[in-house]
Amino acid sequence: MFKKKTVEQQMKEQDRQLRRAQRDIGRDRGQLEKEEKKLEMEIKKAAKAGNKDTCAILAKQLVNLRKQKTRTYKASSTITSVGVQTKAMHSNMKMAKVMGTTAKTMGQVNKQMDPQKIAQTMQQFERENAKMEMSEEMINDTLDDVLNESGDEEEQDSIINQVLGEIGIDISGQMNNVNVPSNNLKESGSSAEFDDIEARLNALQTPGQ
Template identity: 40%
Template sequence: MNLNIFKKKTSPKDALRTSKREMAVATRGIEREIASLQMEEKKLVAEIKKTAKTGNEAATKILARQLVRLRQQITNLQGSRAQIRGMTTHTQALYANTSISTGMKGATIAMSAMNKVYI
């Protein structure tokens, strides 16, 4: 447990900014990995076609299994990317709720002060 009593408490705006930055970095990393896997998929498809033309059935089956695994990996990464984007949206919604509640708190204080003046 990290207890740093001298560290300044981060504001919700700063927390949102750092969270968005970290999520964007993670998303870019996943997108880069997906792009490299898709390039590898194209190469693998070409290699499968080449081995199929030569009639090497065993090698073609092995390459086809690799292609299936590669496509599953791409699908999993796309799911992870979607989850990260969902988390980013959720974080932004939470920040919006905190800013609304802060605004309402200020309005409540102002209204109570006005009521004291008129009563």
């Protein structure tokens, strides 16, 4: 059982047939041109011999031959036109097929796509995204509060103790009564240095009053 030829196979076969026909017509035209030149020479020969009857017969044959040659040009032009039209039709068929497939795909997409449902999904996404942002902000605020409460004051107390320790002052959580051991002060014998240390102590004591 023979398989049915596809459109592409039919196109290739027809194109081969058209090219073969063009070659055959070209060979026929070449033979007619040879015959034409031969008749022209015979007509000239008969004319020189004064044979009018022969000239008339040969002239009639030459007219018919030239008509046949003209027909070959027309046939060749027709074959070319057929080939062009066939290719154009094949191209249009391909385009129509592609457009049909595209239309079918678009129809399937339109059936599956629900604009109202998509809009609801987008709205739900926006709501959930807003909730997530609010939750993240609340968590960050809570973490900031916890970190500030648990570490900041201790760090501040540590810095104050370090500064007081550098100048020889011991702090026990209150800064109201500050005792300055005399052995921790630099023994410079200068009243200006003592006044400077006392001013620093008063500055540290002021927030606690």
